[in-house]
Amino acid sequence: MTGRREFLKTGAGAAAALATLASVRQRFLDDLAAASPGLPDRSAYLLDPQVRYLNHGSIGTIPRLVHEAHVRYLRVCETNPWLYMWSEPWVEPIEEVRRRASSLMGVGAEDMVLTHNTTEAFNLLAHGLPLGPGDEVLYSSLNHPGASNPWTHMAPVRGFSVREFQFPVEETPGLSPDDVVALHIREIRPETRVLVFPHVDNLVGLRHPMAALARAARRAGVEVIAVDGAQTLSMIPVDLGGTEVDVYAGSPHKWVQAPKGLGVAYLRGTLQERLHPMWVSSGQPAARGSVRRFEDYGTRNRPEVLTLGSALAFQERMGPATKEAAHRRHWQEIRERVEATPELRWHSPTDWGMAAALYTVEVRGRSAFQVADELWDRHRITVRPIRIHGTEGLRLSPNHHTDPAEVEAFFRAVGA
Numbered sequence: 001m002t003g004r005r006e007f008l009k010t011g012a013g014a015a016a017a018l019a020t021l022a023s024v025r026q027r028f029l030d031d032l033a034a035a036s037p038g039l040p041d042r043s044a045y046l047l048d049p050q051v052r053y054l055n056h057g058s059i060g061t062i063p064r065l066v067h068e069a070h071v072r073y074l075r076v077c078e079t080n081p082w083l084y085m086w087s088e089p090w091v092e093p094i095e096e097v098r099r100r101a102s103s104l105m106g107v108g109a110e111d112m113v114l115t116h117n118t119t120e121a122f123n124l125l126a127h128g129l130p131l132g133p134g135d136e137v138l139y140s141s142l143n144h145p146g147a148s149n150p151w152t153h154m155a156p157v158r159g160f161s162v163r164e165f166q167f168p169v170e171e172t173p174g175l176s177p178d179d180v181v182a183l184h185i186r187e188i189r190p191e192t193r194v195l196v197f198p199h200v201d202n203l204v205g206l207r208h209p210m211a212a213l214a215r216a217a218r219r220a221g222v223e224v225i226a227v228d229g230a231q232t233l234s235m236i237p238v239d240l241g242g243t244e245v246d247v248y249a250g251s252p253h254k255w256v257q258a259p260k261g262l263g264v265a266y267l268r269g270t271l272q273e274r275l276h277p278m279w280v281s282s283g284q285p286a287a288r289g290s291v292r293r294f295e296d297y298g299t300r301n302r303p304e305v306l307t308l309g310s311a312l313a314f315q316e317r318m319g320p321a322t323k324e325a326a327h328r329r330h331w332q333e334i335r336e337r338v339e340a341t342p343e344l345r346w347h348s349p350t351d352w353g354m355a356a357a358l359y360t361v362e363v364r365g366r367s368a369f370q371v372a373d374e375l376w377d378r379h380r381i382t383v384r385p386i387r388i389h390g391t392e393g394l395r396l397s398p399n400h401h402t403d404p405a406e407v408e409a410f411f412r413a414v415g416a
């Protein structure tokens with residue numbers, strides 16, 4: 001092992017491998033620079049022309065340029081799997097991805113873990129935080145199973161308790177940021193050690209007032225504030241700098257438009273010291289004292305990790321503010337149309353400051369699950385049906401490259 005590494009570190013093999021990876025990266029950056037400025041439209045993606053894609057909140061699309069970089073990384077890797085999967089040339093390119101991911105969240109690179117998805121980060125917390133009998137983990141019913149089930153799974157093993165409180169989802173359209181903070185803070189008890197909440201939930205798309213809620217929770221004595229950012233990264237600007245958030249986990253396969261099976265998570269430095277890795281391999285000695293010990297899971301998906309860097313560069317070029325403005329236009333047009341249609345009902349926030357690029361629309365008197373099936377079978381429209389506390393609706397999540405014709409097809413199909 002050492003011999004192999006030494007050879008690669010010093011030998012011609014390492015230099016050549018590094019140069020090949022750099023050329024793939026440069027080719028992508030050149031193609032990106034040559035692409036027309038502004039928000040790319042549908043033609044910049046690989047979507048089937050027959051499909052009306054209104055479900056970016058479940059699984060995102062990937063730009064052609066990013067996909068081509070991905071294929072090139074995979075191809076280079078297969079020219080010599082031993083050289084490309086295990087050797088030193090990957091170290092610096094991966095660190096560059098870590099830097100890009102951390103700047104997306106306004107935090108330092110030494111606090112950024114490259115995981116597989118949001119769910120992994122919550123499993124890491126549930127396995128590795130020093131919790132036991134007498135400690136409580138708290139979240140609302142808007143929490144996603146990926147951020148809830150790791151806790152309920154580990155509670156009987158570790159002896160801590162978990163409490164979910166009912167979020168008044170039917171009141172969502174009229175809630176203010178102060179209301180959302182108050183709904184959480186009144187649930188905190190002396191034994192509450194961990195508060196979990198989604199920055200934007202996946203059911204009605206409520207943008208939780210993250211900084212204010214984290215501040216209030218800390219004042220109320222919560223030790224660990226863990227935010228589920230699966231829906232937010234590259235959907236809305238995220239800046240953790242100066243907040244009380246301890247953990248922020250994301251899934252770049254959604255709005256960052258990266259390959260599937262990649263995750264990013266911010267872990268506050270002081271928390272890293274108290275957290276036990278969930279899985280370990282041969283990399284622990286080298287990673288000791290660093291955030292990298294939480295991503296020591298053996299052979300990793302390196303071509304995908306480097307492509308995450310390409311996806312992040314693609315998003316940086318669009319700019320978070322421009323993207324958010326595009327989401328806001330879709331949200332406003334769709335909301336106004338829903339509100340003007342008696343057969344439809346809007347279940348999501350009505351103030352953009354509390355809203356996001358995913359929102360839920362009820363087709364009155366119809367099962368959302370049946371309507372969603374019909375939309376796909378008859379019109380090739382993808383939406384996600386949801387049910388929460390007896391409310392059913394179709395969750396729409398268009399992206400900046402959604403064509404107005406796709407939205408129009410949805411309204412025609414539901415008879416509006």
Ligand SMILES: Cc1ncc(COP(=O)(O)O)c(C=O)c1O
Pocket residue numbers: 057058117118119120144146147198200201202228230231251
């Ligand atoms: C709010 C939220 N949290 C967590 C997840 C889980 O994401 P993943 O499967 O990428 O871990 C999702 C997925 O849709 C989500 O919407």
